Amino acid sequence: xxxxxxxxxxxxxxxxxxxxxxxxxxxxxxxxxxxxxxxxxxxxxxxxxxxxxxxxxxxxxxxxxxxxxxxxxxxxxxxxxxxxxxxxxxxxxxxxxxxxxxxxxxxxxxxxxxxxxxxxxxxxxxxxxxxxxxxxxxxxxxxxxxxxxxxxxxxxxxxxxxxxxxxxxxxxxxxxxxxxxxxxxxxxxxxxxxxxxxxxxxxxxxxxxxxxxxxxxxxxxxxxxxxxxxxxxxxxxxxxxxxxxxxxxxxxxxxxxxxxxxxxxxxxxxxxxxxxxxxxxxxxxxxxxxxxxxxxxxxxxxxxxxxxxxxxxxxxxxxxxxxxxxxxxxxxxxxxxxxxxxxxxxxxxxxxxxxxxxxxxxxxxxxxxxxxxxxxxxxxxxxxxxxxxxx
Amino acid sequence: xxxxxxxxxxxxxxxxxxxxxxxxxxxxxxxxxxxxxxxxxxxxxxxxxxxxxxxxxxxxxxxxxxxxxxxxxxxxxxxxxxxxxxxxxxxxxxxxxxxxxxxxxxxxxxxxxxxxxxxxxxxxxxxxxxxxxxxxxxxxxxxxxxxxxxxxxxxxxxxxxxxxxxxxxxxxxxxxxxxxxxxxxxxxxxxxxxxxxxxxxxxxxxxxxxxxxxxxxxxxxxxxxxxxxxxxxxxxxxxxxxxxxxxxxxxxxxxxxxxxxxxxxxxxxxxxxxxxxxxxxxxxxxxxxxxxxxxxxxxxxxxxxxxxxxxxxxxxxxxxxxxxxxxxxxxxxxxxxxxxxxxxxxxxxxxxxxxxxxxxxxxxxxxxxxxxxxxxxxxxxxxxxxxxxxx
Numbered sequence: 096x097x098x099x100x101x102x103x104x105x106x107x108x109x110x111x112x113x114x115x116x117x118x119x120x121x122x123x124x125x126x127x128x129x130x131x132x133x134x135x136x137x138x139x140x141x142x143x144x145x146x147x148x149x150x151x152x153x154x155x156x157x158x159x160x161x162x163x164x165x166x167x168x169x170x171x172x173x174x175x176x177x178x179x180x181x182x183x184x185x186x187x188x189x190x191x192x193x194x195x196x197x198x199x200x201x202x203x204x205x206x207x208x209x210x211x212x213x214x215x216x217x218x219x220x221x222x223x224x225x226x227x228x229x230x231x232x233x234x235x236x237x238x239x240x241x242x243x244x245x246x247x248x249x250x251x252x253x254x255x256x257x258x259x260x261x262x263x264x265x266x267x268x269x270x271x272x273x274x275x276x277x278x279x280x281x282x283x284x285x286x287x288x289x290x291x292x293x294x295x296x297x298x299x300x301x302x303x304x305x306x307x308x309x310x311x312x313x314x315x316x317x318x319x320x321x322x323x324x325x326x327x328x329x330x331x332x333x334x335x336x337x338x339x340x341x342x343x344x345x346x347x348x349x350x351x352x353x354x355x356x357x358x359x360x361x362x363x364x365x366x367x368x369x370x371x372x373x374x375x376x377x378x379x380x381x382x383x384x385x386x387x388x389x390x391x392x393x394x395x396x397x398x399x400x401x402x403x404x405x406x407x408x409x410x411x412x413x414x415x416x417x418x419x420x421x422x423x424x425x426x427x428x429x430x431x432x433x434x435x436x437x438x439x440x441x442x443x444x445x446x447x448x449x450x451x452x453x454x455x456x457x458x459x460x461x462x463x464x465x466x467x468x469x470x471x472x473x474x475x476x477x478x479x480x481x482x483x484x485x486x
Numbered sequence: 487x488x489x490x491x492x493x494x495x496x497x498x499x500x501x502x503x504x505x506x507x508x509x510x511x512x513x514x515x516x517x518x519x520x521x522x523x524x525x526x527x528x529x530x531x532x533x534x535x536x537x538x539x540x541x542x543x544x545x546x547x548x549x550x551x552x553x554x555x556x557x558x559x560x561x562x563x564x565x566x567x568x569x570x571x572x573x574x575x576x577x578x579x580x581x582x583x584x585x586x587x588x589x590x591x592x593x594x595x596x597x598x599x600x601x602x603x604x605x606x607x608x609x610x611x612x613x614x615x616x617x618x619x620x621x622x623x624x625x626x627x628x629x630x631x632x633x634x635x636x637x638x639x640x641x642x643x644x645x646x647x648x649x650x651x652x653x654x655x656x657x658x659x660x661x662x663x664x665x666x667x668x669x670x671x672x673x674x675x676x677x678x679x680x681x682x683x684x685x686x687x688x689x690x691x692x693x694x695x696x697x698x699x700x701x702x703x704x705x706x707x708x709x710x711x712x713x714x715x716x717x718x719x720x721x722x723x724x725x726x727x728x729x730x731x732x733x734x735x736x737x738x739x740x741x742x743x744x745x746x747x748x749x750x751x752x753x754x755x756x757x758x759x760x761x762x763x764x765x766x767x768x769x770x771x772x773x774x775x776x777x778x779x780x781x782x783x784x785x786x787x788x789x790x791x792x793x794x795x796x797x798x799x800x801x802x803x804x805x806x807x808x809x810x811x812x813x814x815x816x817x818x819x820x821x822x823x824x825x826x827x828x829x830x831x832x833x834x835x836x837x838x839x840x841x842x843x844x845x846x847x848x849x850x851x852x853x854x855x856x857x858x859x860x861x862x863x864x865x866x867x868x869x870x871x872x873x874x875x876x877x
């Protein structure tokens with residue numbers, strides 16, 4: 096299996112862009128990626144593109160979105176493939192593009208993701224986002240996405256004694272991190288008092304437990320080891336990549352306080368990378384709701400089962416802690432443009448590992464190994480990537 | 487790059503299945519595939535699945551369809567990824583699964599496709615299918631899919647003198663082939679007189695120039711060369727696979743009487759396979775409209791530009807001819823369940839190469855090398871695969 100490196104990455108700011116369409120957003124991220132390539136690249140060198148998006152088909156009624164977007168950036172003849180695995184669409188686009196480069200089918204590939212969520216009205220979003228879970232037993236019965244994660248949170252609190260305050264600490268931490276990230280959607284800190292007392296959404300989750308509705312795009316440029324040095328002396332290698340899947344309907348699972356899909360993906364990635372959870376210097380984690388980050392701590396091996404509350408109390412996952420999580424602000428504060436999220440996480444890890452977090456306040460010092468974790472729906476699918484800086 | 491073989495393939499009959507949902511259709515094709523594996527396989531050996539579907543997101547509002555379907559066949563934890571490139575979704579699922587096996591990420595992967603088109607009303611289908619073309623300049627301006635292919639046909643007739651009768655010969659041939667295929671949707675022959683005089687759809691295309699609206703599913707089991715003999719002594723190797731992309735809007739292209747995406751895909755596949763068009767014994771070709779097959783003859787190198795009419799007059803592409811095309815009946819008569827089509831073509835090639843076409847009348851004799859060609863929308867994307875029987 097050939098080794099695959101990231102040699103460039105780009106991302107739009109995440110937020111609300113009422114005057115930009117998907118083409119413009121994608122071009123913005125693409126241009127940002129081109130500028131990030133240390134030694135420059137002729138975009139015509141790109142040989143293949145995988146692009147993740149959920150709303151392309153359902154929200155916007157656009158087929159073959161990947162080809163449309165590549166045409167718009169002047170590369171109409173780069174084979175382009177759209178991938179859809181709900182909120183993990185970007186992660187699976189990255190996974191697929193890595194396989195193509197690793198196989199030798201091509202040397203230079205693009206992985207990207209995009210979503211324009213603010214064009215879907217909030218009533219419709221609530222209904223429509225439910226397509227990422229199970230339709231037959233959940234969505235058509237009226238269960239929303241926040242509702243599913245509320246079930247997970249209630250169960251976690253019941254089983255492990257997680258407190259309302261501990262849950263809120265995820266939001267407080269990620270808003271503190273996001274406030275330092277110029278590309279985050281919410282760049283303001285919140286207090287623990289605010290986070291506990293937010294307007295109710297689905298008990299026990301309140302508005303501060305939920306990620307926002309976001310427009311955005313992100314792209315990552317992948318290259319075979321043989322050619323990586325043509326583009327940079329500081330490539331970031333993807334040393335492990337794993338994928339997992341589970342029943343979409345949570346009723347079918349043995350356990351809802353841990354996501355088996357994420358555990359599978361993590362185990363595969365750790366095994367391939369030859370590293371352990373304690374070797375990870377920092378992680379970008381899928382916190383669509385605060386409880387999702389809590390669940391991820393165990394799924395990624397950062398703590399024992401049920402111990403996430405303690406990790407939060409100790410501030411182990413804050414910037415400066417033992418294993419900083421979501422220094423970007425995470426989905427909670429940076430924003431969650433569904434299909435873009437997996438590639439946006441890779442963008443953050445790439446920049447952190449290369450010491451290019453822009454704002455020195457938010458730069459993790461001397462990090463060598465990073466991890467990203469992207470979950471589809473309520474744990475139906477997941478990808479985990481482990482990255483190492485070399486050179 | 488590791489070599490990849492097909493060791494099993496399954497397909498539902500194509501047609502109308504009002505009482506079956508996507509889960510049941512998929513399970514039917516999956517079970518058919520299991521029965522096809524000569525030495526048997528424990529389905530739990532499958533390590534990864536790519537599944538193509540267009541309507542999952544837009545027609546049916548189902549996200550993460552691949553995971554849902556794998557859960558239904560008792561494999562909830564096989565990493566499963568949905569791919570959408572319009573009518574080439576199945577071809578790109580196959581392409582992606584091949585890359586994963588070739589890369590060494592896994593040894594055994596499933597590629598599949600599915601669509602339940604008959605659940606979308608015909609008025610809605612006409613509108614909705616337009617998402618496979620360009621939305622901004624075509625669909626929202628009222629151009630339907632048949633309309634786009636009618637433009638291609640008019641131009642082809644104008645430039646190369648293709649006659650209405652020659653165009654109709656594609657339909658007559660494919661219905662003759664389809665009549666012998668027990669899994670085809672339309673199993674009846676039509677006469678040239680009928681084919682010329684059908685009810686108009688979009689000039690010069692009439693009802694007999696258009697493929698039907700179809701429900702169906704198809705799956706292909708891929709295996710690394712190292713392990714192929716565990717499952718069969720008669721593997722079919724995919725010796726070349728190529729992909730191509732073009733502007734979605736036909737107005738942006740230099741030429742509409744040939745699809746550049748398909749030419750790119752074919753060139754890549756021929757080069758990798760180390761074979762020439764004249765080495766191909768038979769082909770399954772994307773004839774969503776009769777004119778699409780006409781265009782494909784040149785794109786695949788079966789004739790010089792504009793010479794397709796002559797090929798049809800000479801019956802070179804009929805069963806028994808120099809290079810039989812669409813012995814299955816093609817999309818025209820076998821049917822076109824959008825996302826399934828690319829994998830259904832692979833199913834036909836696999837069976838023909840192994841002498842298992844069921845009905846001896848339709849078995850191509852002593853074929854060694856087959857080809858399949860799957861086009862997304864009106865040529866926005868395309869895949870071409872070249873297969874060789876070994877053993």
